[in-house]
Amino acid sequence: MPNLRRLFAPRKSGNSEFPLRLMDIFWVALAGGLAVGGIARLVMLPADWGWVDALLVAVALPGADFVSGMIHWTFDTWGSERTWFIGPRLIKPFRVHHEKPKNLLETHFFTTNADSSLANLPFLIASLCMPVQYEAGRWAAVFLLTLGIAGLPTSQIHKWAHMRRPPRWVAWLQRRGLILSTPHHDQHHRPPHTVNYCITTGWCNPLLGKIRFFPRLERLITAVTGWQPRKDEADAPTATV
Ligand SMILES: [Zn+2]
Ligand SMILES: [Zn+2]
Secondary structure, three states, rough: OOOOOHHHOOOOOOOOOOOOOOOOOOOOHHHHHHHHHHHHHHHHHOOOOOOHHHHHHHHHHHHHHHHHHHHHHHHHHHOOOOOOOOHHHHHHHHHHHHHHHHHHHHOOOHHHHHHHHHHHHHHHHHHHOOOOOOOHHHHHHHHHHHHHHHHHHHHHHHHHHOOOOOHHHHHHHHHHOOOOOHHHHHHOOOOOOOOOOOOOOOOOOOHHHHHOOOHHHHHHHHHHHOOOOOHHHHHHOOOOO
């Protein structure tokens, strides 16, 4: 018997203060439904599957990891907890996570997974909009659907990377580098929290670190807009060290 009071209780403050647990369930169910619908639509196609489809799947898997890194970097780096709507809803949880990483372990399944479900809805919906009767449309659908599905468990995988004792099958996947591992993600949790932003598999992090992708992107954005990365932290008298 599920604990209904816990299921519908507001989120704990300190992790996120957006009190819509029902909406969290809705986003997870919607993303899951779209993913299943997208797979069924492609499986039923009378198509000649070939190497291009396989290649697109192979590119979309690290692509989902890259998307997770871009989202994480954006909310770690720009804006503040007071930024309209996305400040308390998205920026604050990322920054509080640096100060209190173990809070993540206390969140409900739907709370954990709602944000990644929401973030991947555009890919899942776009995939369903592709005209799959044409080969190019099918290729686009395969790529977008793989990207969307591979990104869905991002928050859950991130949560497992913080567990001292994750489930055994999860630990197996972590050891083989198939999903984000604890030692790999620990590097992001060392101040100033500016490496290893990708949190789905972590596959993109070595390359992005080697080419200094995020520092260069920050310098470009500062040159164009004048914005300063992590300005909120620099301004805060009690910034985390
Ligand atoms: Zn971070
Ligand atoms: Zn973390």
